[in-house]
Amino acid sequence: MQITISAGKGGTGKTTVATNLALALAGEYDVQFFDCDVEEPDSEIFLRPELDxxxxxxxxxxxxxxxxxxxxxxxxxxxxxxxxxxFGENTLVYPELCHGCGLCSLVCPVDAITEVDNKIGKLRSGRAGNLEYHDGNLTIGEPMATPIISRLKKKIDPDGVSILDSPPGTACPVIESLHGSDFALLVTEPTLFGLHDLKLSVDVVKELEIPLGVVINRDGIGDDRVERYCDSEGIPILMRIPDDRDIAVYYSKGVPFIEKMDGWKERFLELFEEIEGQAEYQKRQKLIET
Amino acid sequence: MKIAITSLGEELSSGVDGRFGRCDYFVIVDPESLDYEAISNGSKNAVGGAGVEAAQTVAGSGVSAVITGNVGPNAYRALSSAGVDIYTGASGTVQDAIDDFNDDNLSLTQSSTTRGGRGKRRR
Structure with missing residues (x-):
């Protein structure tokens, strides 16, 4: 079961949901955690893995x-x-623009081109309690996140539960993170900004034909437009995390709030059961439609 | 002799475009006779490498110099390799830039004058 936590908008709570969900499941299942936000991986702050x-x-x-x-x-x-x-008698290479496809060496009529390794980042892994932790790190100044994410995802064990914390937005790195997922969990805020960016995410996830559900974070602020949108699109709202000062304080200290606040571990376990049910249900619906 | 000026339009009265790789047009002009033609910059919306691609366009048109506002590192390296002189800091109209060129008011650039882009923003 591969679940990717994504959001069109940055700062909605992807990492909060991903880390708390992963920790809730860690004792019950074989769980791997992947921080796919390789430009700015930060789940380490909450999971505190021992990297090896x-x-x-x-x-x-x-x-x-x-x-x-x-x-x-x-x-x-x-x-x-x-x-x-x-240019004239110079053939110039711009490594930071290169996607590594190798076409240039194939078309060269005189075999003047060889391919050499260019390091663009690294993968790290370790354990955080019962969790298997993985992240990718794009070297500062390198522009291409996608190859790191695809390499990171090769570590996914298809027989276990994998939780992927996606980068924000809807561009290539997000699509690479979502690709092959059994479920996309989209985190949003009940505000106009939240709704605007949620719609962009939903469009991408639908295009990829991945079952999806929404988590409303900071529930209680804003208005009900996200809810109305989800209702009209038939998108299930699977969890609401209240706009709560204690949650914010724990977040600011790098503490996953399920470890401190009663009842939340159980709620994240229920969220996982709902995800399993929705993944199966939406997949079947798609089959009926087509 | 022909020179290329990055331009916002297709005429000598058009404004100079301060960008090289993503400028709207290149006005290719003979600074003495003022015979000119404008070519649309096909690299304007390139996902990445606009400077390199634009340098190929300009070098391919047979000019010996480029006048623009700023030039990034990739384009600088490309134009230098092609043996094209680069004059930066131009403003006003294309005609102004030609006058400055003819009056020797422009100085040759010895390095890139801007950081250069990372392509179009993808986030």
Missing amino acids: NEEPVNLKVPEVNDETCTYCGQCGDACEFNAIAT
Whole structure:
């Protein structure tokens, strides 16, 4: 069971929901936690894992042999990302633009291009109590998060429960995080901003044909427009986390609130049961429709 | 001799576009005869590498110099390799830039003058 916690809007509570859900399940199931927000992984603050493994993430980038290169420019013509280009008697490589597809080396008529490793980040793993913890870290200054996320997701054990904390927004890194998930749990706030960005997330998740549900965080602020939207779209609201000062104080100290506040571990276990039910139900509905 | 000026429009009276890789047009002009043509910048909305792609367009048009507002590191490296002179800090109209070029009021740039983009924002 692969559950990705996502949100169109930053700061809605993805990490709060992901870490508390993972901790609630950790004693009951084999749980892996993945922080896919590789530009800014922060679940470590709440889960406090003991890290015992680190590995580099490399992307293949072209290296041009100036002795062999005839400056024909075919590599640059082939490159969709302008990562390689010929100017006069120079073929230049721009590693930070390269997506590592290797097309330039394939089209080179004189085999002047070899592919070499370019480190763009790293993966780390360890244990946090009963949890298996994993995160990805994109090196500062490197622009491409997606290859790190896809490498991170290779660690998913399909037989266990995996909880993925997605980056915010709806761009490539989010889609990469959601891809292959059994369920998308979208966290939002009951405000106009929350609703606007929730709609963007819902569009992406529907496009990916992943069953989905909503968690309303800071319930009690704003108004009922998120609720009305979910009702009209038939999207289940699976949990409401109140706008509560104690929760905010625990958050500010890096303490997962289920560890301190009575009844919440049980509520997150119920949330998981609802997710399992909804995942199955929505999958079946889709089959009936098609 | 031909030079390229980054421009907001297709005429000599158009304003200079301060951006290189994502400018609207390149006005390719002979600074003596003032014969010119404008080419639309196909790299304007490139996801990434607009500077490199624009440099290819400009170098391919056979100019010996570029006049613009700022040039990023990727475009600078590309234009330098192509042997194209780069003049930055231009403002006003395309005609103003040509006059400044003819009067020797522009100085050659020896490095990139802006950090350069990270492509279009994807978040």
